[in-house]
Amino acid sequence: MKKVFMGVKLRRLRAERGLSQIALAQALGLSPSYLNQLEQNQRPLTVSVLLKISRALGVDVQHFSEDEEARLVAAMQEALADAPEPVTLPELKETATQMPALARALVQLHRRHADTLARLEAMALKLGDDRADLPAPTLMPFEAVRDFFFSHQNYFDALDRAAEGWAAQARAGAGLLPWLTERLRSAHGVGVRHSAGSHDGKRSFDTATRTLTLSGELDEGQQAFQLATQLALLEMGQAIDALINVPPFDTDAPSRHLARIGLANYVAGALVLPYGEFLQAAEQWRYDIELLAQRFGVGYETVCHRLSTLQRPGAPGVPFFFVRVDRAGNISKRQSATHFHFSRVGGTCPLWNVYEAFSQPGRIVPQMARMPDGRTYLWVARTVSQRRPGYGAPGKTFSVGLGCDLRHAPRLVYSKGLDLRDTEAATPIGMGCKVCERTDCRQRAFPFIGRALAVDENQSRFVPYAFADPAKV
Template identity: 35%
Template sequence: MKTYIGPRLRRLRQQRNQTQAEMARLLGISTSYVNLLENNERSVSVSVLLKLLEVYRVDWRDITEDDQATQLADLRAALQDPLFEQDRPDLQQLRAALAHSPDLAACFLRLHGAYQSVSEHFLTLAEAGAAPDMVNLSPEASVHAFFRRRDNHFEPLEDAARALTAGDMFPPDEIYSWIKRKLRDDLGIAVQLAPTGDLPQTLRRYDAQRRQVLLSEALDHPNRVFQLFHIVCLVQHEGLLDELLAEFGIEDERGQARCRVELANYFAAAALMPYDAFLAEARGSKYDFDHLATRFGVSFEQACHRAATLRRPGATGVPFFFLRVDRAGNVTKRFNSTKFHLAEHGGSCPRLEVHGCFRTPGRIVPQLVEMPDASKFVVFARTVDRPSFTRLAQDNRLAIAIGCPIEHAGEIGYADEMHLPAAHATEIGINCRICPRRHCDQRAQPALTTAGPVDTNLRGATRYES
């Protein structure tokens, strides 16, 4: 078997500040032969190899060990990045690069690794708000970072919600009356239904001084109940909310207030959809969210959101992300217990069917998607209607998407007709600003990471591609 040692021989010579002629004299060979060895145009003979080991006192494994297979695999993996889609080297070129310039290949791998780290750091800043001193975090970013750090699960709130109804027996259809009595008898808070004219553009108002909750007539029954459980948490568990917020260390007042609201929402969902009962029903129905909403007397959106919180160690549900968008594509709510990156600023990827489901209101739209890192998720989108105050505010509609890694598709009934895993996956990104995909005909903005020169003689799929 032939052994080529060109790059290692060159490195050995350069480390000793020798010319090819000086090395040739020490090894007893010609300068031209040293040149051929260094350029891998000749394999090294046993006699020259032994002389090399004798003169330079090096371990033979440092000279002959072949790690090209590992480097080749690393190079091929790195070059799958969409950044190199237009001019990706073929296998023969990669082998030649490793044979003649292994140090350059190693430098490339380190550089690409650094690029990935910076990209991941950018996503962490944008998605999780890990460095407030480097980015101006919005209150919504603070909420998302707080919930993401806790894997979208808060066991102290689960315990508090469980304790609220412990020992009380009441029919499910009497829960509205029960929670009103609870507020009145335990907390001294009265509940009153108010005409929409008395609460313009407002669904609920709590007056702490008068100990009164006003609920708008625009709220349907599930949301009236939900709002009252929300108030119970704000009033009865103020200390618990303070402890949770102190744990995360949010200093911004708006961020604290938004987190407090979302924690109270979490409590309300946990009280209305008790963890163990909801998890068992979800598994039994294969996450039929219409069935879950009916079974627990909540809205479709509330059932979807609750499913994304089932992350108790030892009793976890399917890991979901939850996303809500408006007609313009703006993200209005997001929670995540998966590795799926959710956009914070601007719209989400237009290739997500969550945008297209506005054409079929009220129907579940399933989709298999693939992220730039090749991870795949099954996503289910549907529209939800918001309360209307007057005839002038009709068709107040949003869309939600809930998704999980493809590995869990077998646990979801909505995926039964998708013919996975052979189904075509829609290639998506986080949003256009940080999506590395080239030639996307839906691109609305140039990518920050893959912007290249503009060719005035070429018109690509979009005005940003040339």
């Protein structure tokens, strides 16, 4: 155990229990002078003293855990990313160690700010409809699941490590696909068949015959993903249910079902792209998405999705935001390992490079983008297309975006040629016109809701700003 100084935390525990230094010293079997030195950070906290404190004060040893401090430091770094004066890592560590309550309060205030932004967007949705009796918007099942993943920083340690263990077993055998097929057969009595031609879904499971049918259109990587998803549902059902036995999933069946599928898909991604091996390759190749896709035999979108989940305590990757949109601006997927101003109401900024990518299909488009609050990000976007074989069969095209805070950009190959110090060169973007306060944007389609209402003095009511008499505003 390295030297750990936790004087402030120790003084706080003593004060909460109404003990004097002499009384606590007697309870711990220490001299008052030695305890005083511990509380003044003149002596480090040893393992033997820590165990005595745990027994005497009835506190969990985890109360002094470095893991908890690391999480607090990471959370404070996120909360203070746009602070007017940079806060150094030693200062953050000192705060997390000596004043954890202050650190948690700071993080909580930051989260309240994020919640306020979310309510602002919900208000924008309501005000954007001309019906006065429009009820307050409620979360759809996919939104509830998305918020659940966000609350866990898009990382689930127990599931991720279990999937990594499966991957190690598969590597020791004949390979991933044969291992998955045999595991389903031997452990669960499930047979696997492949449908001929197109299939309505990628995977279907007949519980009566214990048969798993995969679409004939899937490549090997996609087959492995679907087999792993089914294995997760069968073998990790209890672990998954333990995670989702929380509101709103305890009373909302559609959201609960969607959350189970989402966590099973998470396991599948962690199996196909095992954490340690994948993170090592990502760091080695500076997060080059196409190289990673080639190395692991999966698609561009799959790599982007996995990169947004690399937040294992003690071994984190770059905290990414992942988004998938169509040409109409509909966001069909979004995941974040940290905070980003994703819009809940659609109509996201047309200046964002995820839309520019549609004009350059198949090409990676980098962008430095600055939000109205001053935060600057590095985004890379590229189109991905899916189509069924056969003449005249309709296809699907999306733009996939992957972004991170600018402070992480030097770790990415996509920062080549960019002047990361010149934040003024970043493209000004926003969450969407209704909630973006930029007044000089020529792409604005709607007024900012903070300016969208004005008082008509003659009628004593609120009217849309665009129709108000400027002389009376």
